[in-house]
Amino acid sequence: MKSYTKYLGKRVLYMILTLFLIASITFFLMKLLPGTPYSNQDKLSEEQIFIMNEKYGLNEPIIVQYGIYLLGLVTGDLGTSFQFNNTPVAELLSSRIAPSAQIGIQAVVVGTILGIVLGVISAMKQGTWVDTTATLTAILGRSIPNFVFAVLLQLIFGVWLGWFPIALWSGFASSILPSIALAISPLADSARFMRTEMVDVLSSDYVELAKAKGLSKWEVAFKHGIRNALIPLVTLLGPMAVALMTGSMVVENIFAIPGIGEQFVKSILTNDYPTIMGVTMLYSLLLVSVILLVDVLYGIIDPRIRVATEGGE
Amino acid sequence: MVSNNNFQPEQSLPELTPDLFAKADSLDVQDNEKITAPSLSFMQDSWRRLKKNKVAMVSMVLLIIITLLSIFAPVIAPHSPNAQIIEHANLPPKIPGLDISGLNGTVNQNGIRLDKYEQTGVESDVYYYLGTDSLGRDLLSRILYGTRVSLFIAFVAALLNLIIGVTYGLLSGWIGGKTDNVMQRILEILSGVPNLVIVILMLLVFDPGIMSIIIALALTEWISMARIVRAQTLKLKNQEYVLAAKTLGQSSLSIAFKHIMPNLLGIIIIQVMFSIPSAIFFEAFLSFIGIGIPAPDASLGTLINDGYKTFRFLPHLMWYPSAVMSIIMISFNLLADGLRDSFDPKLRD
Numbered sequence: 001m002k003s004y005t006k007y008l009g010k011r012v013l014y015m016i017l018t019l020f021l022i023a024s025i026t027f028f029l030m031k032l033l034p035g036t037p038y039s040n041q042d043k044l045s046e047e048q049i050f051i052m053n054e055k056y057g058l059n060e061p062i063i064v065q066y067g068i069y070l071l072g073l074v075t076g077d078l079g080t081s082f083q084f085n086n087t088p089v090a091e092l093l094s095s096r097i098a099p100s101a102q103i104g105i106q107a108v109v110v111g112t113i114l115g116i117v118l119g120v121i122s123a124m125k126q127g128t129w130v131d132t133t134a135t136l137t138a139i140l141g142r143s144i145p146n147f148v149f150a151v152l153l154q155l156i157f158g159v160w161l162g163w164f165p166i167a168l169w170s171g172f173a174s175s176i177l178p179s180i181a182l183a184i185s186p187l188a189d190s191a192r193f194m195r196t197e198m199v200d201v202l203s204s205d206y207v208e209l210a211k212a213k214g215l216s217k218w219e220v221a222f223k224h225g226i227r228n229a230l231i232p233l234v235t236l237l238g239p240m241a242v243a244l245m246t247g248s249m250v251v252e253n254i255f256a257i258p259g260i261g262e263q264f265v266k267s268i269l270t271n272d273y274p275t276i277m278g279v280t281m282l283y284s285l286l287l288v289s290v291i292l293l294v295d296v297l298y299g300i301i302d303p304r305i306r307v308a309t310e311g312g313e
Numbered sequence: 314m315v316s317n318n319n320f321q322p323e324q325s326l327p328e329l330t331p332d333l334f335a336k337a338d339s340l341d342v343q344d345n346e347k348i349t350a351p352s353l354s355f356m357q358d359s360w361r362r363l364k365k366n367k368v369a370m371v372s373m374v375l376l377i378i379i380t381l382l383s384i385f386a387p388v389i390a391p392h393s394p395n396a397q398i399i400e401h402a403n404l405p406p407k408i409p410g411l412d413i414s415g416l417n418g419t420v421n422q423n424g425i426r427l428d429k430y431e432q433t434g435v436e437s438d439v440y441y442y443l444g445t446d447s448l449g450r451d452l453l454s455r456i457l458y459g460t461r462v463s464l465f466i467a468f469v470a471a472l473l474n475l476i477i478g479v480t481y482g483l484l485s486g487w488i489g490g491k492t493d494n495v496m497q498r499i500l501e502i503l504s505g506v507p508n509l510v511i512v513i514l515m516l517l518v519f520d521p522g523i524m525s526i527i528i529a530l531a532l533t534e535w536i537s538m539a540r541i542v543r544a545q546t547l548k549l550k551n552q553e554y555v556l557a558a559k560t561l562g563q564s565s566l567s568i569a570f571k572h573i574m575p576n577l578l579g580i581i582i583i584q585v586m587f588s589i590p591s592a593i594f595f596e597a598f599l600s601f602i603g604i605g606i607p608a609p610d611a612s613l614g615t616l617i618n619d620g621y622k623t624f625r626f627l628p629h630l631m632w633y634p635s636a637v638m639s640i641i642m643i644s645f646n647l648l649a650d651g652l653r654d655s656f657d658p659k660l661r662d
Contacts, residue, residue, distance in 0.1 A: 014498070018505035025506075029514045139650075143642035145594055147601050148635040151621060159625075246509050246595075249602055254621075265602045268513060276517070280510045288505045 004299065011295055015288045020070075022284045026277045027069055031062060033273065056080070073281060079274035081267075089278035093260060099169055100252065100259035104244050106179040111186030112240075116226075116233070118187070119194025123202065124221055134191060141188030147250045150181035154254060167256040178255045185243045189236055197229035234297050241290040245283055359579065362655040369651025372644035379641060383461035392451035394458040395609045406444040406452075406629060443633050447623065455611055456634055460641070462612040466527055467592040471585050473531035478538025479574075479581060485539070486546030487569045497543075500536060508533035512595070516604050523606060526599065530592050538584050545580055549573050579656035586649035590642045597638060613638045 044052075053059045057068055072079065078089035115138075122134035157177060158166035165174040201207060202225055210220045248261035256262070260279060267275040363369055382389060443452040485496040512529040519525040549555065550573070558568045593613075599605040600614030601621075611619070613634050620631030 014501055015505065018502045021502055022506050022510070025511070026514060029518050032518050139643060139646055143590070143646050144639045145597055145601075145617075145635070145642070147598070147621070148617065148639065151624065151631065155624075242507060242509065245507060246598055249509075250598065253602065268517065269603055271517075276514075280514065283507050283510055284505070287507045291505055 007299075008296065011292055015292050018288050019281075019284060023070060023073055023281060024066075026280050027066055030273050030277060031065075078278035078281070081272055081275045084272070084275070089274050092275060093263065093278055093282060096258055096260050096263050099175070099257050100248055100261060103175050103178045103182060103251070103257070103259070104248060106175060107182035107244065107247075108186050108240060110179065111183030112190045112233075114183070115187040115190030115192075116194050116230070118191040120198055120221065120226060120229075122191070123195045123198030123225075124217070126199065135195070138188045138191040138195075141184045142192070144184075146181060146185060146247050147254065149184055150178070150251050150254045153177050153181050167254075169257050174255070174257070178251045178257060181251045181254075182244060182247045185247060186236075186240050189240065189243075190233060193233060193236055194229060197232055198225055201225050201228045231298075231301050234294055234301065237294050238287070238291050241287055245286075355575075355579070359652075359655045363651055366651040366655065369648050369655075372647040372651070375640065375644045376648065379460065379637075379644075380464060383457060383464055386454075386457040386461050390451075390454035390457045392454045394450065394454040394611070397448040397450055398445075404445040444627075444629050446619065446630055447627075452616075452630065452633060455616060456613070456637055459611045459613045459616045459634060460637060462523065462606060462610060463593050463596060463614070463638070463641075466523060466530070466596050466612065467589045469527050470530035470534065470592045471588045473527070474535040474538055474588055475581065475585050477531065478535035478584075479542050479577070481535065482539040482542025483546055483569055483573065483577075486543035487550065487565070487573065489547075489550070493543075500539060504536050504540075506533075508595075512599065513604065516599065521604055521607050523610075526596055526605065530595060534588055534592065538581070538588070541580055541584055542577055545577055546573055549576055583649060583653045583656060586645065586652055590645040590649075593638070593641060593645070613641075 050059070057065060060068070069079075076090055078093070081087050081089050081092055084092055118134045118137065122131040125131050154166060154177060157163050164177050168174060198221075202221070207220055207224050210224050211217075215223070245261070248259060249265050250261070251257075252259045252262040253265055260282065263275065264279045266272075267279065443456065445451055446455070481496065481500075485493045485500075511533055512526075515529040515532070516525055519528075546569075555568060555572055558572055563571075596605065596612055597614030597617065600612055601618045603618070605618075606612045606615050608615075616634035617631055617638065620627075620629075620634060624631040
């Protein structure tokens with residue numbers, strides 16, 4: 001247990017290092033950008049620019065600005081947006097987290113559960129048409145770009161059938177289509193992963209033994225198969241988080257949802273650097289936390305991995 | 314040499330002459346003893362198994378055709394992809410000899426099919442197989458050129474990712490010890506950085522364009538390649554044949570590239586095959602959110618994005634590039650799946 005605490009401490013240290021690195025990269029890349037934050041510089045006198053720079057701390061040497069920026073990050077101050085009415089970035093983003101989180105979580109939960117079901121069925125019915133259909137679904141889900149899929153959903157269920165709101169955010173009903181669009185990628189990934197794992201587990205010795213004991217096929221699958229196949233599924237959480245971030249930028253834009261992804265795209269297109277940096281840090285924090293969570297969970301779920309060895313994986 | 318000097322013909326045996334005999338070639342004799350199939354190299358064996366996988370083969374043929382079409386786009390394209398003929402804007406698809414609604418240049422307006430080509434006064438011998446966009450540019454030509462751009466970005470990014478990833482992983486695993494430790498810690502930190510964010514930041518700082526997208530993709534995609542190559546190198550490093558090579562006095566570097574590398578080939582090929590569709594997707598994603606290839610050049614992603622803007626009125630502008638992109642993605646994924654199965658030593662029969 002002591003070695004585990006040590007391992008955990010090391011992981012947290014790396015997490016902080018990663019975040020520091022990302023913060024530094026974003027800061028210096030932003031300083032490399034050409035141009036000034038003022039859109040009407042020609043009309044401003046030198047004094048006005050000086051006063052403005054003074055106000056936003058832009059007259060300080062870069063290294064001091066860097067220090068101020070890092071200090072701000074620690075205290076949750078992400079600066080002020082250039083474009084959206086001088087709103088503090090932290091405030092701008094926090095008002096938008098709820099919709100993004102809602103569709104993101106719905107997508108992961110629904111997608112993963114459906115994916116597991118699909119994967120298990122196709123592993124149990126290996127080589128039949130059920131397997132072929134499930135595999136085909138997974139491949140289509142992985143291959144068709146999510147923006148194409150989102151537009152299709154919007155067209156069919158929003159415009160033609162009129163079952164769900166076409167766009168905008170007005171509660172649960174409007175979260176359904178975006179959630180489905182986002183769920184496709186976790187669904188395809190987990191179905192594929194689950195099938196491989198199940199096929200592996202089903203051919204292992206303890207499953208043979210369980211069969212020999214006279215358990216039925218599905219009993220074996222539920223009691224021995226799925227439990228063991230589920231463990232490695234945890235490792236998919238990291239890639240899923242990444243897919244959700246990219247996905248949400250597209251899906252939120254198509255469905256006009258006031259979330260983080262939509263804000264990010266808007267900020268990119270309007271050169272709103274403080275907001276871009278804020279979202280960057282938010283995404284990085286999310287990803288790094290998910291990676292840490294996966295490592296910790298994995299150690300807890302599977303006792304065989306608890307002894308973290310140096311170097312080897 | 315068979316000699317018949319002592320042979321006495323007694324009964325009615327046919328006469329034996331030297332020309333009835335052939336020299337016994339030593340190799341021939343050995344072959345008679347052989348009962349195994351010809352030994353296949355790893356690549357030959359994998360290729361044999363891949364050939365049995367019909368789905369993967371169809372995907373491969375499709376990809377070869379698409380790649381060739383895009384390479385020869387300048388020859389094949391019926392129109393210039395960037396030539397704007399405003400009078401020919403927003404025309405529906407029209408294919409000579411095909412009189413199916415939707416493909417014969419007519420559109421449905423208030424329940425009546427109107428010949429758009431006649432209406433806008435386009436000469437009767439002008440055909441736009443997939444219609445035109447709002448600036449009168451031929452969609453088919455734009456798709457051909459767009460595929461070219463998308464595939465070029467994906468292939469070059471995959472190649473760079475291959476070079477960086479394999480070198481890094483091989484060095485880290487092969488040298489081992491402290492070097493490996495440091496290199497792994499660097500990877501660990503880098504893998505926490507969301508690719509998305511770095512790519513977007515890089516595109517903001519550098520001028521958007523094909524080169525900056527390639528560099529951004531290559532810089533972020535090599536990490537998983539490096540990890541896989543390292544893990545495999547660590548495994549291979551303690552094999553007997555490596556020890557034998559060492560004993561024979563081969564240099565460390567030449568063992569790494571001559572003995573370890575060929576054994577990594579399968580894994581590397583699979584990894585590259587999976588990285589190509591992900592690069593295509595990522596490029597399309599960037600174009601879709603508006604920071605991709607600048608106009609007038611287009612990739613499949615920019616075409617889909619342009620089409621999306623008008624897709625309620627001119628749906629073909631979005632569906633055709635989307636279909637092409639989906640076909641490319643599906644084929645790459647199926648081929649990569651097939652390759653993975655055929656390279657898997659566990660499945661060898």
